[in-house]
Amino acid sequence: MIPTENTHRLPAAAPEAAHPENGAGAAALAAASAEIAFLRKEHDKRAAELELARLELSFQSKQMQKRANELRLANRELVLQNRTKEARAAELIIANEELAYENEEKERRAAELVVANEELVLQNHEKEKRAAELRIANIDLAWENSEKEARAAELHLANEELAFQNQEKEKRAAELVQAVAELEAFAYVSSHDLQEPLRKILLWIDQVDPRAGEAGIEKNERLMGRIARAAGHMRQLILDLYTYSRLNVGALHFEPTGIESLLGDVQSELAGAIAASGAVIETGPMCTADIVRPQFRQLLHRLLSNALLFTTPERTPLIRVSSVIEGGEAAGADGPGGRCILTVSDNGIGFDSSQADRIFKVFQRLHSADAYAGTGIGLAIVKKVAEAHGGTVQAAGTPGEGAVFTVSFPATRGGLSAGGQQLSLNAEARLP
Template sequence: MKKLPDRLRPGLPRSVHAPAAVVLVAGALLSLVLGTVVQAAQRRSADAAIDRRAVSAQATASAELQRYVDALRMTADDLAAGPDPTRAGFEEATRPLEYMRLRGATSIMFIASVPTGGVAEAQRLWRSRGATGLELTPAAGHDEQLFVVLRRPLEDASPSPLGVNVAPVAEPAGALRRSRATGAPAVSDPYVLLRDRTLPKARQRLSFVLAAPVTATGGEQAGQLRGWVVIGVRGADFLASTVSWAQRSDLHLTLEADGTEVVRLGREHEGMPYRQVSVPVADRRWRLTVGTELATLTGGGAHLGAVMTTAGLLVTLLLAVLVNVLAGARARAHAQVEAATAELRRTEAEARHQAALLTTVLDTIGDGVAVVDETGRFLLHNPAATAIAGTPDDMEDPADWQSHFGIFTPGGDPFPTARLPMVRALAGRSSDQTPMVIRGPARSEGTVVSVSARPLELPGGRRGAVAVFHDVTERTRAEERVRSSEERLQLLLDGARDHAIVMLDTEGVVRSWSANARRLTGYAEEEIVGRGAEVLFIPEDIVAGEPRRLVREAAATGRAEFEGPRVRRDGTRFWAHCILSAVRHADGSLRGFVMVTRDNSERRQAAQAIEELNADLRRLNAELGRRVAERTAQLQEQAERLRHANAELEAFSYSVSHDLRAPLRSVDGFAKMLMLDHSGTLDESGRRYLNKIRDGAQRMGQLIDGLLAFSRLQRQSMAFRPVAMDELVAEAWRDLAAERADRDVTLTVGDLPAAHADPGLMRHVLTNLLGNAVKYTRGREGARVRVDAVTGPGGRVVYRVADNGVGFDMRYAGKLFQVFQRLHRAEDYEGTGIGLALAARVVRRHGGRIWAEAVPGEGATFSFSLHPDSDDLPTTEEPAHDAAA
């Protein structure tokens, strides 16, 4: 600003300074208020950030602890369903835990309760069950001794010997007694392991145990306590691996159980904010404290309020000076005009700089950008758009865009001109992520792009449109490869009932060995894991390089097959059919192979036997009876082997379903964190996609829970006794009180004869049928449910559950009792499609049948009989009515 001439400086009236004073006072007040508001907003942002971190840590720790409890419950169920525990049975039941990566878990143990006077007898008993060298020593002053009689190390390289008596140790003994009283898993108070108490105080770390009772479920011992399954966990190792991001120097975590500190991670700092959350652990709730550096939180360490206040005061002071100058004299006004002219030049230079920057950005980004006017003439398109279009020539007529640029739908049809995103944008309608394929002479295979377009207001009141083209070819092909891999894996699992499944690494070395593989080849898992798969090939094929050829072919094409002789451990040969499938990572890189082998020896022998039988039949008709008997015996033996293979596959499916729940919880948890942290930066479409991800993960979790129940039901033993069906109906109706809340539902129970059945399983059937009746009468005024029984031919009892609900079309009744099959939309009626399948399986295990009859809009009746030999009830030849089909 130019200096005023001396002749203009004196003689200014005092009123000239009044506007500057008003500006100064008002600006100062406004700056103080604005700084206070911004400071408060920063504090709220920091509080929200620490809350999100606490919720994230709580969700992660809860999900991981629940996985430990699920593993414990699964092992207890396996030991409860079988005979008395032995060392071999315990090893088999706990084998899946080696692959579940239970970080911090030292070992899993079986603890037996022994009265003080029966220690010697218990020692002989458990030695006979495989606990070789077991030595039991009673503790004085305890009527009940609690001995570790079986143990499998998990992450403990040097486990303590068998025979440890935990009765004198209050913490684990208390957890055992609580789990026995409640019949559910329990967690102990934290304590120092007996083996660690000899270490220096600084090296001692707190641990805890999870215990679940093993109660016999069948036979004469039903309801009797066999002992406890116990998992020992080191608190520090567990939390460090579960919340791995807690190792950052700005974060502090503390896990406490009833006031006792289990583990502390990270360093505490002065002024660090904390949040405390509750974490469920079996039958207790522990407290997790999360602290973080204030400076690392959004708005936590900044002093934006003070900065804005200071800046506001400075701006106010400048405005006051400016007003004072403008109110001064004509010379000051002239100087201000010159300053404004200089500012205009600077603004013009900045505008040119911004235009150059925009041009540079458009030239360097990978997405294509194009702008057209109302006639379709291209005003702008960047190099990426030209590369995606495959031609540098423009076409001004929108009607010729499809043929000129070669635009097709993903299905291969020409893309309709009226639906082109740019055409829709010219008509005033926006488009988001429209998929299309651009195929031209330079791109015969086609480029898959996702196009978003918006209307655009051009200078002079003209209309136009802008479109962004994103090349998604590689992503689409990767998704197709993933879907192809999933389909192949599903086919592999569906056909695994009588197959041996082996996992190989990228070099063809065995990494996983199934029970069927051991039965088929004679090699135990510890003998074969780590060795090359060529050990199963005959010498002639090894010399010919057949094993390496299969690996190369599978790696190149994704699949390779082999049929021919294989060799067992004892040197005998069998005729095998082998499929080697490649397993790939999400990025397409090779992860390993799955080898499925089937013994076709019997099939070949059967074919040869049939040929010989047909030849001999014409000559030796008298030998027909003997040969038929021999063949029948062979088929019975083969059926028995198939039954064992089916049982092993069911156990495998149970384990796979169980391991899927942990990553699903992670998907749901991280989607929730993404919604909390970034919902403000996402548009409505992004938030809707996140909600769909969470809904899908939660529904998948429900389906997996149903599959676990479906698998567990097949293994559950049955205890038949006389059952009062009317009492079971009353108990099931009480269980459905929450579903009937605020509804007018009338239950009528007729005369129900007693049944000879398993009471627990039969209650499950009635609960499912009554629950369906309550659910599908929703929306009915005066909903009615009736349970009665009729006597069929031969004096057989048929139980019926009828309702006046929505009913269903009898053409689709065959789907009712199949897993995941539903006749109504999921958004209208909740459910997983497993309840009726479970009910049908229970009825079949009782030797009976279940069927349904309905009229759309008038209701449905479900009937079942517990007698297997009825000639007048629906049979397996009537799949539309009978679940036995």
């Protein structure tokens, strides 16, 4: 407790101290006052220190209260953790019981697994035994399959051979049908066309009178002219028959050829007939194609001869010839494909387009032999040459205006030689 001012109050000075003679008492009083002042300073110092101690104690009390609060919170958390631990312990007891049960189940399963393993070992032995048997069976099966494949390959080859033979048979059958038709036509021409000029020759020979005088010379000359023309017609008929029959003989040899050069050769051969008729031949674009040169020369020869034959006196004969590649570029030995389209048109007497198929048959004529010379074989040769080149020929006409013949065939062959027929078309040179 801090001493108060009254507690340290000194007793009042005695009245005798005011007298000079009381100097010793005054000095003592001064000393006592100084000591009192010193004590007061010490008292104030102790009061300040006590205030600081009080403030520090208050701060420490607050800190202790804060620590007490934190301790209460920690205690509560500890209680909560203890409860959680107890719950976890209870769960762990249950888990241990469950684990014990699972261990018992595992031991039971292990015992069952031991039995299953023993059974599996037995099954594996059986499987190995079956695998060995299966390997043997597979070896046997592989051998049987190889035998089957060999038989299948042989059968495939046999089927291909059979298919080829069937194709050949069908081809030969078609050729046989065509040959029979041609044979029938030959029989017809032998019995009719060949006999007709021969009959006329014999008739006119009987009318020739070698004993006739000068008056009968003109008649005999006229008869001899008729006989010569009939003999020439018969000879031409025989040559055309020979040419047509030779279309099925030999091997074809295709080579790239400019059709323009062949047309020039044909014009040279027909120069006399062209000059006699006054015909004008115009040529358009000309292409190069893989063809059999002798055959194609004969095709051009027959088409031009046909155009020169069926002219009309009303106008100058005009024949136009052109050939172009369609579906590809210009053909050559190694060139791309496409089809060569050859067109020969004229302004002659024409024909009814309904008869277009008929004119390509052997010995079929739209006009009598007396009106227009010819054997009825020329256009049949054109058709056969076009087919030998893997192509077709078509005809269109208008009576009194003219006709157009169009030949279409592959421009290239992928090779210059191919199996087929070869025709020697210089028939006159080969006949005796």
